[in-house]
Amino acid sequence: MELPKKVLSIIREIINEAPRNGLELLLVCAGAKPGDIFDFLSPLKARKLFVKYVEELKTQVPIDYMFYERRTDASNLLNFSELAHINEMIKDYVCYCESEQECGQIMYYNTLIVSQELALKVKALFEGKASKDYDYCVGVFYVYPRCCINANINGSGMKKFCPYTEHFWCTPNCKESKKIALKFKNTVKENFPEYMDLLKTFGRPVKTCL
Ligand SMILES: [Zn+2]
Numbered sequence: 305m306e307l308p309k310k311v312l313s314i315i316r317e318i319i320n321e322a323p324r325n326g327l328e329l330l331l332v333c334a335g336a337k338p339g340d341i342f343d344f345l346s347p348l349k350a351r352k353l354f355v356k357y358v359e360e361l362k363t364q365v366p367i368d369y370m371f372y373e374r375r376t377d378a379s380n381l382l383n384f385s386e387l388a389h390i391n392e393m394i395k396d397y398v399c400y401c402e403s404e405q406e407c408g409q410i411m412y413y414n415t416l417i418v419s420q421e422l423a424l425k426v427k428a429l430f431e432g433k434a435s436k437d438y439d440y441c442v443g444v445f446y447v448y449p450r451c452c453i454n455a456n457i458n459g460s461g462m463k464k465f466c467p468y469t470e471h472f473w474c475t476p477n478c479k480e481s482k483k484i485a486l487k488f489k490n491t492v493k494e495n496f497p498e499y500m501d502l503l504k505t506f507g508r509p510v511k512t513c514l
Pocket of ligand 1: 449450451452453473474475478479480481
């Protein structure tokens with residue numbers, strides 16, 4: 305999906321402050337990724353820019369957002385937390401915030417893909433409230449295929465990141481993962497070809513992936 309010029313200029317501004325967060329925002333705005341967060345490891349300036357612009361973004365693309373207080377022990381609730389970088393983030397927790405108030409996290413999502421009901425469930429997880437559905441809710445939110453979630457819950461997954469995606473693939477040839485990787489790649493290529501190399505850092509190369 306081609307994005308309006310105004311949206312692209314806002315995203316570019318955020319990419320300049322926090323390249324990865326900016327690219328994630330691009331993928332969500334374009335509908336390639338269901339949702340994402342500006343978490344406590346995101347640069348404060350990028351989060352401030354998002355807050356400044358989000359109402360304007362909402363008029364141009366189908367996104368919505370929620371603030372929440374992230375609990376540092378929330379990752380313990382996730383069976384498949386190794387699938388994401390969540391554990392690492394918690395371990396390396398450093399609060400870049402200038403004040404307690406600014407420590408809140410921002411969760412945003414594409415309303416054409418994520419229902420408000422799902423968004424609220426994911427928010428509850430990040431706030432530290434447990435439920436047996438959450439692995440799947442968070443998997444849907446971050447676009448991790450069900451086959452890969454299952455593989456990581458039962459321990460048969462690859463335990464390696466692949467290029468362009470943020471999750472551990474169930475197998476090097478996972479069809480769903482390849483589809484997602486291609487969607488991410490094409491979205492960045494279409495809107496910001498100069499950031500293709502940056503997208504590669506979403507995961508670590510695995511020879512057989514793409
Ligand atoms: Zn898979």
